[in-house]
Amino acid sequence: MAIEIKAPTFPESIADGTVATWHKQPGDAVKRDELIVDIETDKVVLEVLAEADGVLGDIIKGEGETVLSAEVLGTLNEGATAAAAPKGEAVAPTAEAAAPAAGQDEADEQLVNPAARKLAEENGLNPAQIKGTGKGGRITKEDVLNAIEAKKSAPAPAAAPAAKPAAASSSSVALGEGDRVEKRVPMTRLRARIAERLVEAQSSMAMLTTYNEVNMKPIMDLRKKYKDLFEKKHDGVRLGFMSFFVKAATEALKRFPEVNASIDGKDIVYHGYQDIGVAVSSDRGLVVPVLRNTEFMSLAQIEGTIAEYGRKARDGKLSMEEMTGGTFTISNGGVFGSLLSSPIVNPPQAAILGMHKIQERPMAIDGQVVILPMMYLALSYDHRLIDGKEAVSFLVAIKDLLEDPARMLLDI
Structure with missing residues (x-):
């Protein structure tokens, strides 16, 4: 049958x-x-x-x-x-x-x-x-x-024996062809959709970016001190930097609900939950799986879920549910060496946080020059919904939470 x-x-x-x-x-x-x-x-x-x-x-x-x-x-x-x-x-x-x-x-x-x-x-x-x-x-x-x-390419070698007197010019033509190779391949549906959404975002919203920098030493010291114990306690889950940024962003989103909101027509939709998309690079292009209800997730749950999403992205196994929704996005260009960039908002979200490369720089601390591991942060946002004051304050809140991780535990 x-x-x-x-x-x-x-x-x-x-x-x-x-x-x-x-x-x-x-x-x-x-x-x-x-x-x-x-x-x-x-x-x-x-x-x-x-x-x-x-x-x-x-x-x-x-x-x-x-x-x-x-x-x-x-x-x-x-x-x-x-x-x-x-x-x-x-x-x-x-x-x-x-x-x-x-x-x-x-x-x-x-x-x-x-x-x-x-x-x-x-x-x-x-x-x-x-x-x-x-x-x-x-x-x-x-x-x-x-x-x-x-x-x-068949005609090129065939022409050489037929015109032996012109062997020198034939050789030079072959060299030129080798130096100017072109390959045309159709754009994948994912790549085409990414291009469409990026153009749409830039043409449909009043996008602006604000910048700040964060001292990563407190997070790096905390990670160095507890990473082995953390991995042993949580069945091989490694403690990275992304979980701290997700938790800091979650706390900041609670304090600034406009950044966690979206525009639907002439209405503003305020979301009473934090669903944070994490940009992941794959062979097919950039994908953004979503961490659901990050306000209830531990650092280990965040790290474990991100690692799983990374594996699924490489294997092309991400499901539709894992790719849908999100109220805010974090993109880490630092893993590829980016020092500073202006990320593009993923509509209908209102903002996106860009992480960058950690680089040691001389900083003035209490009148003294100290070498510290610094990271530039970028927050791109839809100015139709978020005012400059809220955007800057939101980014400063993330900076303060990361530079003093105890704030996340004490909710201060």
Whole structure:
């Protein structure tokens, strides 16, 4: 029995998705709950799993094609076996597989990824002449791209023997081509969405940034003193700097509710909770998973959750729920060496805190020059909602809490 393989049901905030990768090809055996295909959306990559044991039949939506919520992606022949699949009626293309006079070229068509076949046809290539590196000799999209590049570069070496007197100029042309290599790749949905939201933020709000600096020595001394005991007490969770910043931001958000609010049309929405997004870099781009109710989280819970989000971001496993919402965001450009920057607010939030590199600098303390580990802080905010006084006071509150961590425990 043929079962329809459908795209997941997308939330209202997501209109459609793109078929990222087919992990199985027509004729492959599939186990129940085995990953078949990835769907990339504006926020996360969604996995589509097999509903039953069987063999993958037709692929209706190839890699790179746009799909709607719950749209049919392909078929799964429930109960079939891989050995019987090439003779079955559901393996695409059925007519070519069944034709007695098809020949080797049409047999090779069976081993071409649908997206790869489409790409080959668009570039005037015969899939039968492309060497496949995929499972069972299947021709993948990468194989076609390599063949296209080989086709483009083929005329250059061929021209050399035909014009031996001009060998010197041919050599110089080849050198020039090597020095000016270009590669064009489509922008991922996540990258496109990030670009769209950044432009939207800068054009739709009155964004302003205020700066301050914080002496990190008290936090660094506290961390050095207790990090081993902390890690042992909390089952391997490491004590970093981010948990202190999250706790300091949480306390400051309680004192300045405007910074924790958002604008909805002509209304101001004040949130009675603190959900802080933490910007995490991944291969797909910048993602911002959210720590829920940080007012109730301990330092260990914050560190453990951030570490888990980092692992999920690297593996592309962040869920839609983990990426949705947030009343405030913290971005740490310091891990990449940034000394100072102006972060862009993540709408509909009203503010974002930027952390930066810790650097030793000479500071004047009680008339004496002291070398201290300092960090610049940046708070970008929506001036339509937050006045300069509140923004500056909010950032000073974070500075005071970090320079005297006991304030967070004593709530002063």
